[in-house]
Amino acid sequence: MCAWGLLQVSATAAQVWVWHDNYSLWANAVKYAPYKARPHINLGAILEVQNQLVEAQVEYEIAVEASRTRRAVTDQRGGQAHTYAASRLARVLSMHGRLPEAIAMLVREGCEEGRTGDEQWIWRCHTDR
Amino acid sequence: MDLALPHGSLSGTTLRYGGMALLCAALLAAVYYPVKSASFVYEDWNGAGIESDAPMAIQPLRTRALTRLSYRIDRWFGPNATSYHVHNVVLHGINGGLVAAVAVPLVGGVGAVIAASVFLGLTLNVEAVAYIASRTELLSLTFLLLACLWTLRVPTTGWRTWRVVSVVLALTAAMWTKESAICGLGLVWLCGEHTGRGPCFSWPVWQRHWRLILGTGVVLGVVAGLLVRTVLQQEYWAIVHSMYSPWRYAAVQATAFWAYLGMVVYPHGFSIDHDYEIVPFALQAVALGGFIWLWMLTALLWLGRDDLFVPRTVVVGLFGILWVLITVSLRFMMRIPEMLNEHQFYGATVGVALIISAGVSPLFTKRELA
Numbered sequence: 001m002c003a004w005g006l007l008q009v010s011a012t013a014a015q016v017w018v019w020h021d022n023y024s025l026w027a028n029a030v031k032y033a034p035y036k037a038r039p040h041i042n043l044g045a046i047l048e049v050q051n052q053l054v055e056a057q058v059e060y061e062i063a064v065e066a067s068r069t070r071r072a073v074t075d076q077r078g079g080q081a082h083t084y085a086a087s088r089l090a091r092v093l094s095m096h097g098r099l100p101e102a103i104a105m106l107v108r109e110g111c112e113e114g115r116t117g118d119e120q121w122i123w124r125c126h127t128d129r
Numbered sequence: 130m131d132l133a134l135p136h137g138s139l140s141g142t143t144l145r146y147g148g149m150a151l152l153c154a155a156l157l158a159a160v161y162y163p164v165k166s167a168s169f170v171y172e173d174w175n176g177a178g179i180e181s182d183a184p185m186a187i188q189p190l191r192t193r194a195l196t197r198l199s200y201r202i203d204r205w206f207g208p209n210a211t212s213y214h215v216h217n218v219v220l221h222g223i224n225g226g227l228v229a230a231v232a233v234p235l236v237g238g239v240g241a242v243i244a245a246s247v248f249l250g251l252t253l254n255v256e257a258v259a260y261i262a263s264r265t266e267l268l269s270l271t272f273l274l275l276a277c278l279w280t281l282r283v284p285t286t287g288w289r290t291w292r293v294v295s296v297v298l299a300l301t302a303a304m305w306t307k308e309s310a311i312c313g314l315g316l317v318w319l320c321g322e323h324t325g326r327g328p329c330f331s332w333p334v335w336q337r338h339w340r341l342i343l344g345t346g347v348v349l350g351v352v353a354g355l356l357v358r359t360v361l362q363q364e365y366w367a368i369v370h371s372m373y374s375p376w377r378y379a380a381v382q383a384t385a386f387w388a389y390l391g392m393v394v395y396p397h398g399f400s401i402d403h404d405y406e407i408v409p410f411a412l413q414a415v416a417l418g419g420f421i422w423l424w425m426l427t428a429l430l431w432l433g434r435d436d437l438f439v440p441r442t443v444v445v446g447l448f449g450i451l452w453v454l455i456t457v458s459l460r461f462m463m464r465i466p467e468m469l470n471e472h473q474f475y476g477a478t479v480g481v482a483l484i485i486s487a488g489v490s491p492l493f494t495k496r497e498l499a
Contacts, residue, residue: 001489011252011396013160018399019259020167025401033404042171 022046030059037067037081044088053092060089064109086111142238149242150226157222157249164214164259171401176262177203177213195305196265213261220267221258225249227274228479232486234281235323235445240490248482252396253389256471260401263472265307270476272303273313280320312476315455322431323448348425379461380413381405383420385469386457392471393481405468420461424454445487452480 018028023046029039044059063085086109093102169179177200185197199216206212229245236244248254257266276299279292296317303310384405392398405413427450430437434444456476460469 005246005250008247008250008252008396009156009160011399012250012255015252015255015396015399016161016163016259019170019255020163022168022170025170029400029402032398032400033402035407036402036404039400039402 023050034062035066035069037063037085040066041081041085041088044092048088048092053095057089057092057096060085060092064089064105068109082109083111146238146242150229153225153242153246153249154222157218157225160250161218161221161258164218165211167210167214167259169210169213169261171260171262173210173213173261177264179208193265193306193308195302196268196307199264199268210261213264214259217258217261217264217267220264220271221249221254224267224270224274227271227278228482231274231278231281231479232483235448235483236486236490237494239493240486243490243493244482244486247485248478251393251478251481252399253392253471254475254478255399256401257475260472263475266472266475268306269303269310270479272299272306273310273316273476274479275299276303276313277316277320280317281324309459309473312456312459316452319448319451319455323444348428352421352425376417377410377413380410380417381408382457382461382469383416384408384413386420387416389469389471389474389477390481393478399471401470403468423450424458427451427454442487442491446484449480449483449487452483453477454480456480 018024022042026039026043026046030043033039040059040063044056044063047053047056047059064082067082067085086106090102090106093099093105169177173179185200186192187194187197187201200213203212203216225245225248228248229241232241232244257263276296279295279299300310300313300317303313385403388398388403388405408416427447430439430443431447431451433439434447439447456479457469457474460473
């Protein structure tokens with residue numbers, strides 16, 4: 001019982017550090033849910049803010065793959081994640097000066113150009129409908 | 130097993146338990162010290178209204194008014210996350226104290242200390258404490274524990290008006306922190322049943338065995354009815370193919386439920402985002418079956434605890450299991466597009482702490498008596 005208590009307290013102390021900032025939080029989430037899109041998207045967004053674009057691109061690529069697989073078994077949410085991941089990946093690719101590659105990827109993922117009600121330019125994937 | 134507070138001089142008892150409380154508080158502060166420099170994460174920005182320049186509006190009849198009020202208090206201390214985090218840790222400490230107070234009539238003084246220590250130290254509770262947006266869980270549990278405490282400690286002469294009013298006020302306050310606090314009705318019923326003031330206990334003694342028969346009939350009837358409905362309406366394949374059919378949804382929640390219980394036993398695999406949806410459907414179905422079976426068995430043992438001569442320690446264990454089941458079951462019925470998260474298990478960990486305390490405290494009490 002004492003050993004269990006010590007184990008809990010030490011694990012609690014370690015877990016508090018996981019919750020210290022967004023990077024540690026989502027890096028931990030990626031570790032335990034490697035096939036889910038959301039942790040990769042959120043980790044990619046943090047890396048993007050930190051200007052680690054190559055690492056962010058890798059996370060978004062995994063997120064696109066994960067959400068594409070998942071959309072077959074989930075409802076609209078899987079599609080939304082797919083659209084979001086593909087859009088973020090396209091943005092990082094275009095920031096790398098690879099705009100044609102970004103557009104090709106969007107088309108390959110079944111996304112098309114469109115405009116929202118407030119005239120914002122967006123790409124929307126067929127899965128997000 | 131000595132279920133009352135240890136006898137002795139008031140000053141000695143006070144010193145002893147005061148010292149233990151101080152030790153727990155010091156340990157809690159040491160373990161959660163890193164949150165002092167922690168930042169806002171994930172949904173803290175919109176959940177706690179930090180992204181906006183103006184504080185969130187408080188609409189008593191429409192929103193989580195008390196939770197918003199607590200965020201507004203934190204806002205006075207400046208724009209950084211420290212005050213929000215410290216507030217959460219303090220609330221966790223207060224909840225630990227309330228767990229001890231609720232546990233005293235159930236498991237005695239030593240057991241109460243064990244229950245509070247388990248509750249305060251559980252790794253599964255880190256998400257609720259370190260995540261500012263989950264303030265709702267901490268605050269709602271504070272009021273739910275107060276309601277249960279006042280229900281458990283009603284004077285033996287019967288209900289007194291001010292106690293009833295206090296319980297109602299505490300439940301109302303809990304509802305002003307989070308909607309899921311409606312489970313407080315079930316918890317208060319459970320506490321009332323335990324003290325002998327629940328509806329079942331008011332029945333004459335000669336009718337008591339009918340309670341077990343009636344309870345068995347109702348529980349089995351509900352489960353059988355649900356299964357027959359599933360087969361008759363040919364919902365089986367819909368369950369298999371649709372991730373968000375009612376049964377599939379419940380199966381994913383049940384998978385999360387068992388996983389979190391496993392994390393209590395072996396603290397590993399904690400994360401803000403789990404992927405229980407990809408667990409094979411057969412295992413999810415087993416998880417849901419196990420959950421329903423646990424409900425049935427516990428409910429029947431609880432209803433028949435007098436007829437079956439269940440030992441006192443087991444009764445407290447059953448009380449703890451029912452506490453867990455009542456707090457999480459709402460999640461199985463209200464289909465929102467999320468699975469049961471770790472912070473939403475916060476209220477249930479009180480039951481876990483009581484179960485562990487019921488199992489362990491007799492060992493310490495015997496040693497103390499020897």
